[in-house]
Amino acid sequence: MADAHQGRARLRQIIESGTAVVVPGAPNALTARLIEEVGFRVAYVTGAGIANTYLGVPDIGLLTLTEVASHVAAIDAAVSIPLIVDADTGFGNAVNTWYTVRTLERAGASALQLEDQTFPKRCGHFEGKSTISGDEMADKIRAAADARTDPDLLIIARTDARAEYGLAEAIRRVLLYREAGADVTFVEAPESVEEIETVAREVPGPKVLNYVQGGKTPEMPLERLQELGYSIALYANLPLVVGMHAVRNLLEVMHRQGGVADSPPFVNWTERQAVVRKDFYDALGERYSTAPPITQNGAAPRDGVPVTP
Template sequence: MKKAEKMREKFCKMMFESDRLTNMVVVPDVLAARVAEQQGFKALFVAGYAASSDLLGLPDRGVLDFNQQLDQLNRVCQAVNVPVFADADTGYGDVENVKRTVQAFEQAGAVGLFLEDQQWPKRCGHMAGKQLVPTEELEAKLRAAVEARHHDNFLIMSRTDARQSYGLEEAINRSKRYKAAGADMVFVEAPQSKDELRQVVKEFPDVPLMANMIEGGDTPLTSADELEKMGYRILVHPNDLTYVDAYADRMLLNELHTTGKTDHSQDRMIEFPEFNQMVGLDKLNSLDQQYSNESMKEYLNN
């Protein structure tokens, strides 16, 4: 069985055969993905906010394009052995572009993706000033996405950003239409209270739901245990690694710039031997040894 197929099957079991919440972190780069897997995360997320920050040093305002997101997704999928879900923004165009996006993300190794109902250029779901497309536009894209996928267990999630501009009732009504159009999973972005989080679950009792927790965002920070009890199946931490990376970079670079050395930062660094082990140097060295000239000569002589 191919790796991608195993990952899709594993993720579907998480969503449809378990009552447990899957705690996921958005990884801004491949190194973060490797570390997250080593720390025990059972699934990972590749999303636009972190990718735009990592690849372009720019905010989540629709400047990250299809190929950049696809390349990032492909690198992460190849580097880890846990399911990877993907942010596909608005699908990067009309329904034909949506079909291309679904097939390319599926081929890259993702276990699924979400499509949202913002106008392009879109922006982070917790930023002000979002503009939405008519509900019918995302319905058509979701139907196209379902038709385009090669495997039924490649999951399609709908995302609506209607809560901020039009209220929770509109966000729920849109999501019901998106579910009817073929979405396997539902994401209502930016509920503004725990009561609203519970209301979403009440309206979708048999549908895998996602919640995301952004420090400083519109949704009150809620623990994994509490969200699981509410009935959510996915908790995503979209920006944690991006923010902590930027903080650590700023602290270290300030010390380097002002003192020319790292005396005060060394106790917060992973040291050379541990880092080499973390990124798999031992495995590469073993591979070199296995296929060295001496080893190959011995193999051929036998």
């Protein structure tokens, strides 16, 4: 993003506007480009998606901060929309969390999601999760709030205590985290519409609701979420799992038939190059080339080639 502060200010304005937004997840820059191209105003950098696509491993805390930061920087360079970044547990204690916030803010994050699981964490809809104490997590939230150099960087505090201790304890925790400095709260994996409504009634301020295909949380209309005071309807890994399904189906056909007799739906060559902005790089090459320019119609290259894709 050309101006990270502007992106953070824009995201804060969206969150504080009282409207609910759908936020899809991106495990890489190409997916983020598609999210932006379609017209979404915000993207979510998914730790689970990076773990699955980059390492081919489950979401069980195997990613390092360095790996996450490199992905955030690449995605931020590719799009102009704000990025909510999955920062897991802050990669350690309160001091680690402070350092994580500094690192991911420099990489281009507009908001950071931190959770109260023990390290290494697990996907929020997996069984067998455990959490640190609410007081320890509150210390990490205070460290995160102190670490940010841009006051518009949002801190999203997530609790996974619902599975371990029940909804009442999850609500108590996010209220504690809000008092510690969290801008947005996030009760992971409520298991019914009634639980979603209870969180809305008892927790003030902006909130996240996370949908996982095959997970524990029922989907609700966006209009109803907005009425309840939720700011973000998060689909952290839906683009990823839909893409996996399509690719596997294609590969099974190719393996069975030795090729593809009937071509499945696909983006054509022009569409593919448009998503990765090949025209920009062609123009950039012409700008800095001493050789005669090559154009499709033989016309001279236009002046004023932009300096950002």
